[in-house]
Every structure is written in C-alpha cells, then in structure tokens.
Amino acid sequence: MSLLDALRSRQRVKTRDIWNTEKFDSAAFAVSVAFPGYEKTPTLSLDEVISRLESGxxxxxxxxxxxxxxxxxxxxxxxxxxxxxxxxxDFLRGELDVTTNPVFLQALCEVYLExxxxxxxxxxxxxxxxQDQARSLPPNWVRCFRALPDLLNPATAPELIAMRMVAEKDAFQWLLSxxxxxxxxxxxxxxxxxxxxxxLPEPKTVEQVQNISAWMLPVGRPPLEGEPAAKCVEKLLQPWLKVKPDSDVQTTLLDSLVQTYGDPRNQRAEFxxxxxxxxxxxxxxWLAGQSMDALLxxxxxxxxxxxWPPRHSFWKGLYDKGLIDEAWVALSPSARADAEAMFQKTGDPVYTMTSKQVARTRKDTCLLIMRIGRYTVLEGSHSYRLHVFHSTDQAAPELYEDEYDAEALTLEVGHRDTCTHDAYGQWMRWAEQRLLR
Structure with a gap:
C-alpha cells in the first residue's frame, strides 16, 4: 500500500476544538498592508453570480x-x-436557517458586523x-462570540460593547484580542x-488622553480617519474650550494631533x-503660543x-491673558535655514509650521501675523514697524499664506495704523489702546 493510499484509508478525525488563529490573522493583515488594494477576485462578476444563482x-x-x-x-x-x-x-434565507457550511456562516457574520x-x-x-448555528461557525467567530456575546444583541449591542470598552486602557487591542x-x-x-x-469621562489627564489616542492610533494599524476621528478630537478637546490644561496634557494632545492630522491652520483641509x-x-x-515661542x-x-525679546514678551503676555486667537510666522531665508536645523535637532514640528518672507529689500525680516479680536496685527523683527489693521481692511494680510512680502505689506510712514518701536515702550501703550479699547 502506498503512502497516499494509507492516508486515504485513515478515518477522518472530527473535532470541535477552537483553534487559535491569531498568528494567521496577523499574517493575513500583514499581507493586506504589504499589498494594499489586492483582494481575491471571483471568476464571475457580482451581477453574473446573482444571475446564475437566480437561474439555478x-x-x-x-x-x-x-x-x-x-x-x-x-x-x-x-x-x-x-x-x-x-x-x-428567500432561497438564501432558507439555506442559512439550516446550513452548517462555515463559508456561508463566515459571510453572514461579516455582514452582521458591517x-x-x-x-x-x-x-x-x-x-x-x-446563535442557532453556533456549533458550525468558523473558529474565529466562535472565539469572538464566546468572548463578546453582547455583539448578538440586535437592539443594544453598541452600548453593551461600549460599556466594556470603557473599562479597557486600550479598547482597540482588547477588541482585537x-x-x-x-x-x-x-x-x-x-x-x-x-x-x-x-x-467616557472628560479626558483631563494624560492617561485619559492616551486611552483615546490608543483607539485613534492603534499600534501596527492605520490611524482612525474621517468623522470618527473628528469625534475623538472633539472629545479630547471638550474640557479645554474655556480653560487651559496643564502643560503636560496640552503637550501630549498637540504632539499627537498635529503629528497625525497635521496643522489645522493650513494642512489636511479634508479632515x-x-x-x-x-x-x-x-x-x-495653542499652536499660536507655540509659534510665538518658536519665533523667539x-x-x-x-x-x-x-x-525681539521685548516684543515677544509683550505679545506673549497678551496671549497668556487669552487675547490672541491666532498667530502665524513668516521667516526670512536665513531664519528658515536655522528653523530647519532646529527641527532636525529637536524633531519638534513647530519649526516647520511657518511661511516664507520673500521681500527683496528686507531679506532679514521675520514676520509675526496675529488675530486679536477684530484686528489683524503685523509685527516684524529688526526695525519693522508695528501694523494694526481692522480685519475687514483689504490691506490686512491673511493668515496662513505660503509667502509674505514684508515690503509690499508695509504702510507709509506716519500712517495711523502703524507705530514705530521706541526704546521707552510707547509702542506698547499705543498697541494696547488700539487693540483693547
């Protein structure tokens, strides 16, 4: 008797053991990541399959x-x-009511969750x-429904699963497991x-922030996107609509959000x-304050x-009082080179969140553009005069442009909307009178 004949003659062993498929699941996911967009394609189109099944x-x-x-x-x-x-x-419903075919049941379980x-x-x-065909389900779904029987509640499954998720530090990995x-x-x-x-309670601590971030940025998987991600961002920021968080919470939030979803001022317009x-x-x-410090x-x-230090101190003081809503920076060519070097050294993306200052006659000038209430403020380094525009003024610069020409933005000497920086601080009083009245 050949080996093949011997194998054929052996009695098949039947088992109901639940196999651990985690390694296979991980391997399948790795393949899908390595070859995005590739899926098993049926020999027939969906329309052809349905037509053939109708005929059958x-x-x-x-x-x-x-x-x-x-x-x-x-x-x-x-x-x-x-x-x-x-x-x-009707045919499919009748078959599914009595089937023990794991392929059919696999498809049905996928439809249920989706x-x-x-x-x-x-x-x-x-x-x-x-539930009726539980003994015939593929092992992966047996494991899933045994661990999470609430999934099969047709009325309140989301709320029941959510309550269990709340108790987990990493809800994503918990569901995977x-x-x-x-x-x-x-x-x-x-x-x-x-x-x-x-x-979830309002996320006011670093640990609570990290719990939500673990869901948004799961290890080894793409980040959460679209409306679900936006809802997470709103949950993370809800406690801070009117108050300022501790510095460690703010830093954790900013680092995570900006690195994943970009600068909301001029990036990821689709998100x-x-x-x-x-x-x-x-x-x-928050980014306004970071930009001001980065400029210094x-x-x-x-x-x-x-x-610059006295100007930074003055404007940062107004920022700390909650008076500056937005701020943006435009750098001279030499300053851009220094900012790039600082980014390479620190990895802090704030040094990349800038625009170019391209004036030919004021090549060394860096600009700080701020929105304070109904005013747009244009501040500059070196001997650049302070400009305060009403935001409806067509001459007021827009925030977050790619390039700014400091010379083209400069109003004539003596213009009522400009002030020269003096050594005695009169310019600060002028600015306060214009902006805070």
Whole structure:
C-alpha cells in the first residue's frame, strides 16, 4: 500500500476544538498592508453570480454554482446595497436557517458586523441564525462570540460593547484580542465607537488622553480617519474650550494631533473641517503660543537681534491673558535655514509650521501675523514697524499664506495704523489702546 493510499484509508478525525488563529490573522493583515488594494477576485462578476444563482433557483439546478459564489451572494443580499430578487433572497434565507457550511456562516457574520441596524428585522434574524448555528461557525467567530456575546444583541449591542470598552486602557487591542479583526470598520463598530466616546469621562489627564489616542492610533494599524476621528478630537478637546490644561496634557494632545492630522491652520483641509469650529480653535490657539515661542528661538538663533525679546514678551503676555486667537510666522531665508536645523535637532514640528518672507529689500525680516479680536496685527523683527489693521481692511494680510512680502505689506510712514518701536515702550501703550479699547 502506498503512502497516499494509507492516508486515504485513515478515518477522518472530527473535532470541535477552537483553534487559535491569531498568528494567521496577523499574517493575513500583514499581507493586506504589504499589498494594499489586492483582494481575491471571483471568476464571475457580482451581477453574473446573482444571475446564475437566480437561474439555478428557478431550475433548482446548482451544478455550476460554487460555494464562493453563494457566499458572495449572501454578502450582497444582506448588505442591502445590491438589489436581489425575492426568490434568491428567500432561497438564501432558507439555506442559512439550516446550513452548517462555515463559508456561508463566515459571510453572514461579516455582514452582521458591517451592516448592523438597530431595530431591523434582518439584523435580528441574522443574530438568531448565528446563535442557532453556533456549533458550525468558523473558529474565529466562535472565539469572538464566546468572548463578546453582547455583539448578538440586535437592539443594544453598541452600548453593551461600549460599556466594556470603557473599562479597557486600550479598547482597540482588547477588541482585537477577542476576535474583532477590524475594530475601526463596520456599522456595529462605528456605533460602538460613538457610544464609547459618550460613556467616557472628560479626558483631563494624560492617561485619559492616551486611552483615546490608543483607539485613534492603534499600534501596527492605520490611524482612525474621517468623522470618527473628528469625534475623538472633539472629545479630547471638550474640557479645554474655556480653560487651559496643564502643560503636560496640552503637550501630549498637540504632539499627537498635529503629528497625525497635521496643522489645522493650513494642512489636511479634508479632515480638520470635520472638527467643530470651537474645538478646532482650541488647537489653533495653542499652536499660536507655540509659534510665538518658536519665533523667539529662531530669531535669537538667526540674528542675535536685541529688539525681539521685548516684543515677544509683550505679545506673549497678551496671549497668556487669552487675547490672541491666532498667530502665524513668516521667516526670512536665513531664519528658515536655522528653523530647519532646529527641527532636525529637536524633531519638534513647530519649526516647520511657518511661511516664507520673500521681500527683496528686507531679506532679514521675520514676520509675526496675529488675530486679536477684530484686528489683524503685523509685527516684524529688526526695525519693522508695528501694523494694526481692522480685519475687514483689504490691506490686512491673511493668515496662513505660503509667502509674505514684508515690503509690499508695509504702510507709509506716519500712517495711523502703524507705530514705530521706541526704546521707552510707547509702542506698547499705543498697541494696547488700539487693540483693547
């Protein structure tokens, strides 16, 4: 007897053991990351599969129907995104009520998480099928539903899962460990995400901030994006709409948000408008203070100019009183080079959050543009005069432009909206009278 014959003659061993598929799940995810956009493609298009299945149901002949085709039809039918004839839908429902085929049940479980709908009869029916056919589920779903039976509650699954998520320091990894392969995907997880945010206390400590950040920035996975990410940002910033956080909390928040989603002042225009304006202004206000401090460091490094420290002290004092809403920096060529060197040395992205100052006759001038109430303030290094514009003035510079020409922005000497910096501090009193009246 050959080895092949011997193997064929052996009695098959049946087991209900639940296999640990974590290594396989990790390997599959690694493949999907390495080859984004590549998926198993059926030999037939979806329309062809549905048409062939309709014909098979009518003739009650399924010789040319593959298991994978039926699984594809199950996902199409119960996702409610493709129109399926009643005869095919009824056939699939009848098969799923009694099937023990793990491929069909795999497709049904995926549909359940992806298209869960509160109060929908179909959602309740799928939950019942999964429970009735629990012994025939693929091992990964057996493990998942055993660990998280609340998933199969067709009425309150998101809230029940969210309450368990609240107790975890890393909700994303916790869900992964219990068999949810994509915690950021699908309607059931989206609703759980919303319920989780609502149930969390206001994040006022570094640890509470990090708990939410762990969900937004899961290790080894892409960051959360779109509306769900915007809701997380709002949750993180909600405590600070009217008060200032401790420096360690502010630093943790700014570092995480800016590194992941960019500067809300001039980057990621597809993302930041999803965050409500009051919450977005919190980040912009914090970045204004960072920009002002960065400018002092850059000018000190670049020019050793003695004129800037008193100006920085004055404007930073107004900022600390909550009077400066926004601030932006435009650097001269030499200052840009110093800022780049400082970024390379420190890794602090604040040194890259600048524009170019391109005037030919004032090559060494750096500019600080601020919004203070209804005014736009233009301040500059060296002997550049202070300018205060009403924000409706067409001559007022816009914040966050790529380039500024200091000479083109300069008003004539003696203009009522400008003031020369003097050694006795009269310019500070002039500025306060104009801005704070």
């Amino acid at each position: 149901v009518e003739r009650w002949n399924f010789d040319d129907i593959k298991i994978g085709d039926v699984a594809l039809a199950i996902k199409a039918a119960f996702s409610r995104q493709v129109k399926i004839s009643n005869c095919v839908r 298209f869960w709908e509160r109060g929908a009869a179909e959602t309740a029916w799928i939950a019942k099928v999964v 219990h068999g949810i392969a994509a915690p950021h995907s699908g309607e059931l997880m989206r609703l759980s995400h919303i319920a989780w945010l609502d149930a 930041w408008p999803l965050v409500s304006l009051p919450h977005r202004r919190v980040v912009i206000r 460091s850059i000018i000190t490094q670049s020019t050793l100019n003695h004129m």
